[in-house]
Amino acid sequence: MPTPPLQTRPTEIIGETACGDCPLRRLPLFINHTDDEHSLVQSLKQRELRLGAMETLIHEGQTDAPLYTLLRGWAFRYKTLSDGRRQILSFLLAGDFIGVQQKMADAAAHGVDTLTDAVFCVFKRDSLWELHRRSPTMGFNITWLTAHEESLVDDTLLSVGRRSAEERIAMLLILLFKRAAALQADGGAAGVPFPLTQQHVADGLGLSLVHTNKTLRKLERRGLHRIADGRLFMLDVKAMARTADLYGDGRPPPRPLV
Amino acid sequence: MPTPPLQTRPTEIIGETACGDCPLRRLPLFINHTDDEHSLVQSLKQRELRLGAMETLIHEGQTDAPLYTLLRGWAFRYKTLSDGRRQILSFLLAGDFIGVQQKMADAAAHGVDTLTDAVFCVFKRDSLWELHRRSPTMGFNITWLTAHEESLVDDTLLSVGRRSAEERIAMLLILLFKRAAALQADGGAAGVPFPLTQQHVADGLGLSLVHTNKTLRKLERRGLHRIADGRLFMLDVKAMARTADLYGDGRPPPRPLV
DNA sequence: CGACGTGTTGATCTCTCTCAATTAGAGTGG
DNA sequence: CCACTCTAATTGAGAGAGATCAACACGTCG
Numbered sequence: 001m002p003t004p005p006l007q008t009r010p011t012e013i014i015g016e017t018a019c020g021d022c023p024l025r026r027l028p029l030f031i032n033h034t035d036d037e038h039s040l041v042q043s044l045k046q047r048e049l050r051l052g053a054m055e056t057l058i059h060e061g062q063t064d065a066p067l068y069t070l071l072r073g074w075a076f077r078y079k080t081l082s083d084g085r086r087q088i089l090s091f092l093l094a095g096d097f098i099g100v101q102q103k104m105a106d107a108a109a110h111g112v113d114t115l116t117d118a119v120f121c122v123f124k125r126d127s128l129w130e131l132h133r134r135s136p137t138m139g140f141n142i143t144w145l146t147a148h149e150e151s152l153v154d155d156t157l158l159s160v161g162r163r164s165a166e167e168r169i170a171m172l173l174i175l176l177f178k179r180a181a182a183l184q185a186d187g188g189a190a191g192v193p194f195p196l197t198q199q200h201v202a203d204g205l206g207l208s209l210v211h212t213n214k215t216l217r218k219l220e221r222r223g224l225h226r227i228a229d230g231r232l233f234m235l236d237v238k239a240m241a242r243t244a245d246l247y248g249d250g251r252p253p254p255r256p257l258v
Numbered sequence: 259m260p261t262p263p264l265q266t267r268p269t270e271i272i273g274e275t276a277c278g279d280c281p282l283r284r285l286p287l288f289i290n291h292t293d294d295e296h297s298l299v300q301s302l303k304q305r306e307l308r309l310g311a312m313e314t315l316i317h318e319g320q321t322d323a324p325l326y327t328l329l330r331g332w333a334f335r336y337k338t339l340s341d342g343r344r345q346i347l348s349f350l351l352a353g354d355f356i357g358v359q360q361k362m363a364d365a366a367a368h369g370v371d372t373l374t375d376a377v378f379c380v381f382k383r384d385s386l387w388e389l390h391r392r393s394p395t396m397g398f399n400i401t402w403l404t405a406h407e408e409s410l411v412d413d414t415l416l417s418v419g420r421r422s423a424e425e426r427i428a429m430l431l432i433l434l435f436k437r438a439a440a441l442q443a444d445g446g447a448a449g450v451p452f453p454l455t456q457q458h459v460a461d462g463l464g465l466s467l468v469h470t471n472k473t474l475r476k477l478e479r480r481g482l483h484r485i486a487d488g489r490l491f492m493l494d495v496k497a498m499a500r501t502a503d504l505y506g507d508g509r510p511p512p513r514p515l516v
Numbered sequence: 517c518g519a520c521g522t523g524t525t526g527a528t529c530t531c532t533c534t535c536a537a538t539t540a541g542a543g544t545g546g
Numbered sequence: 547c548c549a550c551t552c553t554a555a556t557t558g559a560g561a562g563a564g565a566t567c568a569a570c571a572c573g574t575c576g
Contacts, residue, residue: 077412079412079413079416081416081420081421083503085421087415087420089415100401100405100413101408110412128401130397132395132397132401133394134389134394136394136397139390139401140387143358143390143397143400146401147359149408150359150411153358153412153415154337154368155337155349157411158345158347160418161464162343162344162345162464163420179265189507203419204419206419206420221297243342245339245341250351
């Protein structure tokens with residue numbers, strides 16, 4: 001079944017979207033929820049928040065942000081240096097959690113901006129604790145999701161730290177394609193939405209805009225992919241994976257090269 | 259006061275170290291534990307594991323690793339590409355958690371190696387769930403710690419993606435110094451242990467060994483720090499912070515530079 | 517229509533990598 | 547005590563991936 005169109009639904013008790021329809025539910029960990037757990041989450045939900053494209057959900061340095069869930073649309077987390085250099089930490093797609101990291105005092109917080117029109121589910125700040133207290137299962141899932149989010153950042157760090165520009169871009173395209181395709185019924189056969197500008201790609205991979213453009217074009221000219229009208233088409237996944245050094249990611253490596 | 263010698267303690271019920279002595283307890287979140295929580299943790303603890311320096315705790319790709327806590331010593335998490343390029347994801351000091359991320363199926367796992375002789379606390383694999391089930395407080399703390407760990411990786415990603423070699427190294431030295439100093443009574447006045455080789459620094463910052471050496475020497479010659487006999491001395495924190503662009507980390511940045 | 521954002525391409529420039537060689541210390545064995 | 551080996555640190559030189567600078571094309575929008 002294709003993604004349902006954004007039509008107005010009969011308003012629910014608290015928010016506009018019933019938690020039963022939340023994209024989060026599609027995640028493997030959340031499929032076995034009891035009704036109690038549903039109503040618990042629903043009771044913690046404060047409201048929905050709609051933002052346009054390229055707007056700011058959380059300002060960098062903001063520490064009092066509530067907890068969010070991304071219902072629809074794309075967004076990204078980022079940090080910047082004093083002179084404006086920006087690093088995108090991760091891209092957020094429907095179903096992603098936002099703001100768990102913000103609660104740490106000492107560590108400087110990151111900002112969150114939207115890439116597209118987006119709908120967020122807003123939770124009270126202490127929902128995290130409530131969730132843990134009233135449902136260990138849900139609490140466990142939160143931990144799991146947080147750890148999973150970190151593993152995404154780990155992968156990016158590996159890319160940015162050790163992969164060439166070409167490898168990084170191939171890697172990013174594959175990863176984003178997979179994540180976006182998983183949200184669609186056709187699995188990406190007709191492409192997936194790709195709302196990033198090349199500047200976003202550059203900032204996500206620690207590259208300059210110009211070099212990002214040139215590398216992107218090179219891959220496209222080689223027939224590995226195609227980006228047009230805000231959509232990404234994977235034309236040669238095999239070749240793309242090969243140029244990403246994807247296979248060499250996490251496998252027992254031939255370390256002692258000598 | 260120098261690092262206390264690793265003397266043998268009277269053996270406890272389960273492991274060799276009473277959980278009441280665990281370095282984890284020093285963390286802000288853990289100071290208010292009830293006796294129940296202590297005994298819960300103690301009951302989940304399986305044993306202690308001692309490794310020498312430069313040994314492997316968790317192999318890359320290993321998915322069945324138990325949960326660990328680092329009691330004493332230094333270690334690091336890493337990933338490698340197929341041709342041997344390695345990226346260190348984070349450094350682990352006493353009190354750090356290990357293995358929460360390993361439980362995710364799809365995401366490729368990372369390896370964990372020791373830098374020094376180290377003592378780990380070993381927990382059963384399903385301790386994570388047990389902890390959540392039997393103590394929401396502890397479960398919440400786990401989530402908190404996981405999120406905190408991610409914020410460390412976020413910072414590294416910002417460095418590797420957007421900081422120059424000099425800035426990266428300054429940043430790493432400051433961060434490691436702070437963490438190590440926090441574990442000592444003198445707060446680092448007499449330096450802190452620094453068991454990393456330059457190769458580790460390079461792998462942690464996405465730099466080559468040679469360039470790491472040259473940059474390190476430059477900072478040292480400039481009088482910002484000094485590394486000798488496996489110890490790090492911060493000679494000019496202010497200047498070090500300045501060259502790290504530390505101040506510009508997370509503050510509301512002057513984005514619109516135009 | 518001009519201003520602006522995004523994408524594209526060519527021409528330098530430079531930071532960092534790679535290659536190579538040397539030094540110093542720790543360990544080992546004769 | 548000394549030759550031999552290994553690892554880690556160091557330094558110089560040359561090469562290159564990617565950054566910076568500069569222009570231009572194209573579409574949208576007020």
